[in-house]
Amino acid sequence: MKNLTLLTDLYQITMMNGYFKNNIHNDIVVFDMFFRKNPCSGGYTIIAGIEQLVEYINTIEFTKDDLDYLTSLNLFEDDFIHLLKDFKFTGDIYAVEEGSVMFPNEPIIRVKAPLYQAQLIETALLNIINFQSLIATKASRVCYSAKGDPVLEFGLRRAQGPDAGTYGARAAVIGGCNATANVMAGKLFNIPVIGTHAHSWIQKFESELEAFRAYAKVYPNNALLLVDTYDTLNSGLKNAIIVFNELKEKGYKPAGIRIDSGDLEYLSKKARKILDENGFEDAKIVVSNDLDEYKIMQLKNAHAKIDSWGVGTHLITSKDCPSLGGVYKLSGAYENNKFIPKIKISETPEKINNPGLKKVFRIYNKNNKAEADLIALDEEIIDINKDLVIFHPVHTWKKKTFKEYRVKELLQPLFINGESKHIKKDILEIQEHTKRELKTLWPQYKRLTSAEVYKVDLSKELWQLKNNLIDKVKPS
Numbered sequence: 001m002k003n004l005t006l007l008t009d010l011y012q013i014t015m016m017n018g019y020f021k022n023n024i025h026n027d028i029v030v031f032d033m034f035f036r037k038n039p040c041s042g043g044y045t046i047i048a049g050i051e052q053l054v055e056y057i058n059t060i061e062f063t064k065d066d067l068d069y070l071t072s073l074n075l076f077e078d079d080f081i082h083l084l085k086d087f088k089f090t091g092d093i094y095a096v097e098e099g100s101v102m103f104p105n106e107p108i109i110r111v112k113a114p115l116y117q118a119q120l121i122e123t124a125l126l127n128i129i130n131f132q133s134l135i136a137t138k139a140s141r142v143c144y145s146a147k148g149d150p151v152l153e154f155g156l157r158r159a160q161g162p163d164a165g166t167y168g169a170r171a172a173v174i175g176g177c178n179a180t181a182n183v184m185a186g187k188l189f190n191i192p193v194i195g196t197h198a199h200s201w202i203q204k205f206e207s208e209l210e211a212f213r214a215y216a217k218v219y220p221n222n223a224l225l226l227v228d229t230y231d232t233l234n235s236g237l238k239n240a241i242i243v244f245n246e247l248k249e250k251g252y253k254p255a256g257i258r259i260d261s262g263d264l265e266y267l268s269k270k271a272r273k274i275l276d277e278n279g280f281e282d283a284k285i286v287v288s289n290d291l292d293e294y295k296i297m298q299l300k301n302a303h304a305k306i307d308s309w310g311v312g313t314h315l316i317t318s319k320d321c322p323s324l325g326g327v328y329k330l331s332g333a334y335e336n337n338k339f340i341p342k343i344k345i346s347e348t349p350e351k352i353n354n355p356g357l358k359k360v361f362r363i364y365n366k367n368n369k370a371e372a373d374l375i376a377l378d379e380e381i382i383d384i385n386k387d388l389v390i391f392h393p394v395h396t397w398k399k400k401t402f403k404e405y406r407v408k409e410l411l412q413p414l415f416i417n418g419e420s421k422h423i424k425k426d427i428l429e430i431q432e433h434t435k436r437e438l439k440t441l442w443p444q445y446k447r448l449t450s451a452e453v454y455k456v457d458l459s460k461e462l463w464q465l466k467n468n469l470i471d472k473v474k475p476s
Contacts, residue, residue: 005060005087006069008123013070016116017080025083025116028091028334030357033109033125035326036350039137039318043451044441046140046434047108048171049132050098050414054422056124057089057415089117090418094359094411098425099136099174099434101441102410103454105350106360106375108326110411115333122328131164132171134324135316138293139175140438142311144446145296150308152194153180154288155316168316174430177315178308189427196222196258202229209239216243216254223247224255224286232259232267233274241278248279256284256307264289265304272305286310292319293448329353343469349394355469356462360410363388363402370440372400372455373410377462382407390457400455 019025038045062070062084070076070084091113102108109125111118143151153172159165162184169185179192186193197215205211208230216223223243227236237257244254257275259267264287275283288310296309313319331353332341341355357378363371374382374390382388384406392398413421425433444452458466 003059003061003063004056004124005062006066007127008120012119012123014075015119017076019115019119020080020083026114028112029115029118029330030332030339031111031118031122031328032107032331032353032358033111033129033326033328034105034107035130035133035324036104037325038104038451039134039324040141040321041449041451042137042141043445043447043454044101044103044137045133045324046136046175046437047096047100047102047129047133048098048136048174049128049167050095050422051424052128052132052167053095053109053125054414054420056128057093057121058420060087060089060120062087083116087117087120088418089121089415090114091117091415092413092417093415095414096360096410097412097433099430099437100410101370101434101437103373103456105354106373106456107358107411109414110358112357126326126328128167130324130326132167132174133326134318134321135168135171136175136434137324138315138318138321139172139177140434141293141448142291142296142309142315143176145293145300145448146309147300149306150178151176152286152308152310153177153182153315154310154312156180156182156185158313159316165316170427172315173427174434176431176434177311181310191427196224197226199226199229199260202226208235209242212239212243213246216247216252220247220250220252222255223252224284225257226260227257227271228259228261228267232262233270237271237274241274241280244278244280244283254280254283256286258286258288258310260288262289264306265299265302268299268305269303284308288312290314297448331355332357341465341469343466343473345470345473352466352470354458354462354466356465358462361407362410363390364406364408364440365402366404368440369442370454371402371405372457374407374457374459375462376459377465380459380461390455391460391463392455393458393463396463 067081094110096108153169156165159168166185169180169182170189173191179194181195183193185191202208202211212225225240227240240257247254268285284307286308287306291311292314330342332339343355344353346352358375359378361374365371388402390400445454
């Protein structure tokens with residue numbers, strides 16, 4: 001991974017310098033990363049990018065070129081530049097497991113570190129986690145619509161740059177995609193790669209039939225032919241069947257066809273009928289063409305005869321919701337060895353952060369369905385032998401009592417005293433974790449539209465702390 005140390009906003013470094021000049025740069029502080037709204041108006045968010053975050057923290061280093069550049073800005077004196085020269089992250093980071101399902105306003109990542117260190121990493125942390133979580137969530141929605149059919153990530157050429165295309169492909173697989181067309185992502189992350197040929201292959205030959213024969217000769221075991229270059233049914237499919245019969249006579253099994261334009265419902269139904277009539281019941285029909293979760297759902301509801309889905313632009317850019325608004329807020333600081341909770345007040349109630357050093361419990365019923373999350377102070381514990389009562393943090397009369405339940409603490413150590421505690425996992429292991437997480441959600445939280453709002457409540461102690469600080473800080 002390339003050095004991302006300067007992947008930050010200038011004000012992070014000017015604040016670091018200001019802290020240094022005021023001799024408070026080594027004060028220990030706590031920041032939380034969280035988001036306020038699920039992407040795509042959905043009911044959940046899948047967290048991705050933890051692996052890259054670990055790599056980023058491990059490789060922070062101000063090189064000589066970096067320091068020379070910062071010196072050239074004429075903003076910083078030599079003593080601060082010298083501090084950066086020896087920079088090493090020495091704090092603690094707790095985070096949810098990559099691939100976890102999370103909800104608005106609960107800590108995804110908790111950073112406890114010297115002030116100047118915690119400040120530096122904000123921008124890169126948000127850049128990494130926001131984008132990859134967005135794409136993982138979009139992919140999950142697409143795969144939900146496909147109802148178990150393979151979904152193939154085709155978005156590289158439409159992605160917002162090489163990194164977005166590559167890390168977006170990784171995130172898409174976490175969200176449920178089966179493979180990617182991105183060879184770089186395949187190599188870097190051990191993702192299955194797929195791909196056959198483009199329309200240009202057909203155009204280069206004298207005839208469509210000649211093009212199909214040439215391709216099948218090179219790849220007889222993977223002859224999936226693109227049939228919509230000229231006329232899907234009257235030319236492409238007819239020529240594909242000729243080549244399929246030739247392959248069959250030689251002992252090969254044709255893979256199928258791909259359709260990239262036109263009325264996908266009509267064409268897939270007609271193509272399926274013709275393929276079956278010619279003895280190619282096992283030949284797959286793969287489609288692409290500006291698909292998203294809504295188009296796929298429509299086609300599935302119309303019983304289109306489609307076996308797998310190639311999804312590009314709308315997935316890799318999350319076209320209808322191009323950003324996840326994750327934020328990084330100070331929630332506390334140590335002053336004279338005493339922890340002081342911090343709160344940000346806003347006229348917009350949703351922007352008032354939850355103060356203190358916190359953790360998150362997920363509450364499951366006896367059937368392993370997630371019922372609610374509880375944000376609590378770090379020292380709190382839950383005795384599962386006792387009834388648990390939670391209440392809505394705003395409408396406090398709304399309460400729920402759990403009698404038979406289990407809890408899981410979601411934030412786990414990623415770094416302790418600057419040393420990584422992260423255990424690297426294969427991408428398909430992370431994908432399996434996501435699948436298990438989604439199985440714990442009730443269907444109403446997975447709806448594409450009008451999803452039910454999952455319960456995220458505050459413990460009584462945290463609720464009291466928050467309201468006491470609001471009363472103390474807010475002018476009367």
